[in-house]
Amino acid sequence: MKGLLLKDFYMMKKYCKSYLFMLVIFTVVSFFASDNLLFVFYPCLLCGMIPVNLLAYDEHSRFTVYSGTLPYTKAQVVSGKYIVCILVQCAVLFVTATAQGIKMAVNGSFRAQDFFVILIIGFCFSSLVAPISLPFMFKFGTEKGRMVYFFMIGVVAASVYGLSTFLNVEQIDMGTGLAGALPILLCVLCAAIYALSWYLSIVFYRKREV
Template sequence: MKGLLLKDFYLSWRYCRAFLVIVAVFLAVSFVGEDNIFFLIYPIMIASVIPMTLLSYDEHDKWTAYSGTLPYTRVQLVSAKYLVGLCFGAVAFLVSMAATTVRMLTGEGFVLEQFALVGTALLVLGCIGPAVILPYVFKYGAEKGRMAFYITIGLFTAAATVLAGIGFQVQVMGGGLWPLAVVAGVAVLIYLGSWWLSIRFYQKREL
């Protein structure tokens, strides 16, 4: 399993380094103006598509067929992509939340409810994106999975536009922060369910 993770991280460094520049630019732009929540969401979007990008390179280099000769199970092959996605997603989440904190402290001040709301939105988007894309890719392959990719990106963009349009001024309900915790928990469960579904699909797929 360690070997699979190292392979994917090496591939990420080789093929996805340009994403770092894009993320840096978008985070910098997020500090300009008042309603640029989309630029905080974009790093999460980038991280969510890295596993699919790696799967595309695996198929192009015939790794999916070659892996059948190695002592790895299909559960491990799928899990490696989800774990890599978690790692990149966690880094993107922390970077975006750090940028949110700095923006608040240099602006109108730190507001816990607003901070928690932004964090929940980023967590949900970070979980839902891979949860939608990866089962489709593991079932039909990376090329056909691009359809799910474009649909998901469209949904992300629409969500970001709506949030920016309303100024992200949704108020936490009087019950405190627990509704956000419930939403975040549901998003995590959807991600875990997607993981399980991808394993089932990949075990039945002929390579």
């Protein structure tokens, strides 16, 4: 398993420099220019594409076949991509959250509860794209599966944009009432979708003949 993660790390180092660039750009833009949540969470959304792209590279180089000659189970091959996905999303979340926190502090609008609520909602939305798309990719291959991915990006981007148009990042109060429970519900839902997606990907990939 460690070998698979190391391989993906080398591939990310080679192919994913542009994502780092995008992360910096969007973080800077969200810091200086806009209160719209889309700018804050778009890097998270975009970085969900990393495991999807790594899978596409694996298919292209026929590593999907070669990995069958190595002492890995198909479940481990699938899990490798999910672990990469979680690690990347956490790293991006850390960067965007830090930037957003600093911004709120500088503006004098930092309230810890609001900050975490917004963070959780945005993260849940943006991190769901990859787990919703990955089972399709493991079942049908990345060519067909990628269409689902782009569709999901559209749906989530539109949702985040729509929500953030109504909710101002710095004036929102979601710490009470039904709204207060939303982050917890979203977290549970997000974890459930992740777990189901992981499980389905393993089932689909075991059945798939590469």
